[in-house]
Amino acid sequence: MKITVRRGDSLWAYSQLFRVPLQLIVDSNPNVNPNALQAGQTVDIPRYAARTHRIASGQSLWSIASSGGLPVDALPLLNPTAQPNALAVGQLIRVPSRVTSLVVQTARPYGYDELQEDLNRLADIYPFMRHRSIGSSVMGKPIPEIRVGAGRKEVHADASFHGNEWITTPVLVRFLNEYLLALTNNGNIRGLVMSPFYLATTLSLVPMVNPDGVDLVVNGLPAEEPYRSDALAINGGSYDFSGWKANIRGVDLNNQFPALWAREAARGPRVPSPRDYAGAEPLTEPESQAIADLTRSSDFSRVLAFHTQGQVIFWGFEGLEPPESATLAAEFARVSGYRPVGYADSSAGYKDWFIQDWRRPGFTIEVGRGVNPLPLSQLEEIYQQSLGILLAALYQ
Structure with a gap:
């Protein structure tokens, strides 16, 4: 105002x-x-x-x-x-x-337009929320990053690396709204007063890493060419994009990072695909480049990448993670009920690269259970489980 x-x-x-x-x-x-x-x-x-x-x-x-x-x-x-x-x-x-209640409306199919609508509404009411673009998708959609806080400890969380995991985006947006509301109303979340976290921590959120892929799953084929024809061809002529994880060019953004990339590329598709194609080389896609550039230009103490599904927290990579990763993972598991897993047979992911290059805690959090895309009926349960993790990332 x-x-x-x-x-x-x-x-x-x-x-x-x-x-x-x-x-x-x-x-x-x-x-x-x-x-x-x-x-x-x-x-x-x-x-x-x-x-x-x-x-x-x-x-x-x-x-x-x-x-x-x-x-x-x-x-x-x-x-x-x-x-x-x-x-x-x-x-x-x-x-x-x-404003004494939530203003975002996350319990709906949540594409890029819904994200922009909610972020604009929040920016009007909470102008201390810093809102900028860190890059653009293949189709030119700006990828927003939100920062809240004045502290030296930087905590980063992102969502929707994969198109059919879009339910992770409203989780972060609702948390953002609850955090802003508590800060301005001298309130608390689960008994924790939020104002000390604002002064001690800077929270970085990228709620939708892959806007083109999310829109493809939520809204169907785009009208623009060549994206419409190319995506249809990559999907084998099927108009059912529920299995689509990749960006609009058929590259899996969470297989794009230079952390044993060649190993991951060798066991996935060799051509653009709805899922698992790692690209011709690391960081070829504008979306993965945007996240990489953001990370290099920041000083994140820890990163959390929200995915679906399995109710699992992956926290290690090749033994390169610091000792505090296990402690954090145990607290995340305690407050969410999820299972912490140190090592998995995967590589080239964002948290893998962060652990490898920064030797700081990185986490892939697989929320919910079932077949992607998870139904909206799971959103409330997923949110409550994720809320504990997001709060712990601030207080630990």
Whole structure:
């Protein structure tokens, strides 16, 4: 919610007025000098959305604020040109509305448009949430990364490396919404107060690594050529894309990383395929390149890649993982009920590469049970299990 600064105002005063932590207001306005506010400039206030209200007979700014349980001084900040003592019947003003519940709608088939819709809604209400593109998919869809927090410890989680594992995306988006809501309402999640995590940790989320593959599974063939014809040919002429894991070019993005890549490539398909084709060489695809570049330019202390299915947590790679990986995996297993597995007969995955090159904890978390794509009926159970893991990644 944007307000207009008055002479003598301060961000600290806004923090007191709107009951929002000062740090969140400062972080919501990175281009504003907190020690030199200028009258007339606009400032973003998290936790609130502005709605339009039409003045009725006998109403004043103060009566509107009082009836809505709002700070009396908030309305003039949203309506700097309105005359408080001369409001006209039918006049439109802006009224702040506290956001005290989730705003995302994740219990639905969740493609790229749904992700963008929810992220835009969250960015409007929580402007301290940093939202940027780390690259683009084959079809040109920007791949969003979200960052929340001011701490030195960087924790990364991503989802939907595989098209038919799209149910992992709404898991991360709902967690993001719950985290933002708790931060701005001085709340907690499962009894854990969130504000200390904001100050100690920077959370990085890439909710949809493979937007083209997800849309292919959720929405069917794209209209654009050559992607439509090529994907249909790769799928053997079938319009059933429920088994499709790859990106739109038929490359499995989680077999793309230079961690014993040749071994993985040798046992998979040699040509583009709905699943398991590792590409002609490592990191040929823009989506895997985007994640690799993000990781190289960051200082992640641990990474979590959410996949489906099996209710398993993979945490090792060739004995290169640090001792703390086992400790973290045990805590993840405790809070989720999933089974921790140190080693699996696979390679060239994102967590494999992270462990190999950084010698830091990396995890592949296989949520849910059944045949991909998992049904929405599992989403709530999957979310509650994943929530424990995501919280543990912050507090451990």
